[in-house]
Amino acid sequence: MPQVVARRRRALRIFFAASLGYPWRMEALDAAADETPEARAARRIAAAPPGQAADDEAELYRLLAPRIRRYGLRHLRDAHAAADLMQHVMVHTLSRLRAGELREPGRVLSYVLGTCRMTVMEQRRGERRRAELLERYAGDLPAADVAQVAPRLDEARVADCLERLPERERAVLVMTFYDERPSEAVGIELGLTPGNVRVIRHRGIDKLRRCVDAGRRLAS
């Protein structure tokens, strides 16, 4: 029950902070980010007449879109939903910057992360606003190909490298990644502690990465 209350309080804090255009508990993020390329591009967009900072908008999009998509993949677990989140948050952020509605453009990273969090919560509540905004503004997005940020690996090479692992490491990796299960769940099934699973997973991933990388270097 205390967890539910804490979640509700957090949701309310984010909702009110974001609806007022304020960042949410981002002091550390902003302290480090005030003079970043993102902050500089955001200030230039805010200072320019609406729609007249195309290069800066494209730069901001190039920098932020992959990070938003990554956030979406982690929290929504769906590539299409993550791509939608990316577009929605970028459209929303750019439109606020163009309209001069972001009080501190230099804190754009905080604003983007807060918007990601709020949008995901709204999505989970079945909000349709995201789709409406997307429909309204999608045409205004700068053109940039960030749809696929994750590198694609040679499946045959991964299979070959997996086959070289000891049985236990291969079993842990397959059971972990097939349906993305945490160490505790894998451990319960294999009669191992979560710590043991993490150690075996760490070893297996390390060997797999090195083997796949070596194959890539040979191929290039």
Added chain:
Amino acid sequence: MSTGAGGHLSVDALLGYWLSDAASAAEVDAVDEHLMQCDACGETLDELVALGDGVRAAFRAGAVSAVATAAFVERLAAQGVRLREYRLPPDGSVECSVAPDDDLLVSRLEAPLAGVERVDAVAVSSLEPGVEHRLEDVPFDAEAGAVLWLPKVAQVKALPAHTLRVTLLAVGPGGAREIGRYSFHHRPWVG
């Protein structure tokens, strides 16, 4: 949140974040914030996710063998994966094959596994007489009393008729003892 060189997140921290190993919402929030400003860590995470995708794709394509648990196999079946399963008691044998549209093949090798600490498997195929393939420390499902072995189905589909003999060994401080012997008489699918 554990960080490594240059304030970057460790691979374990990123994996824990991705797989929901992180214990609290505060830890997840902290990694979210870090990733919103660190492309190096973001790219490492992308690489780990791609590796996970590669593992899933390779397994799903039947290009990799694995020993798994009964619960894992049940989840595969529930997800609509077409499984062909052969269940063998100790010293059992079976006439077996694999259909073109089978996604995965499961060999359920039943054995007395209570109290067993480690299991090794030794496989000999009639296609390579005298050549022993020893799999050491294979995971086993003591509760189900079985070793569930999922061979590379893509490879099995292409094999001619042959016999595969598998021996399970319980390995302990006193050495290894046989706990089951299994024979698979494979024939190519004839429809």
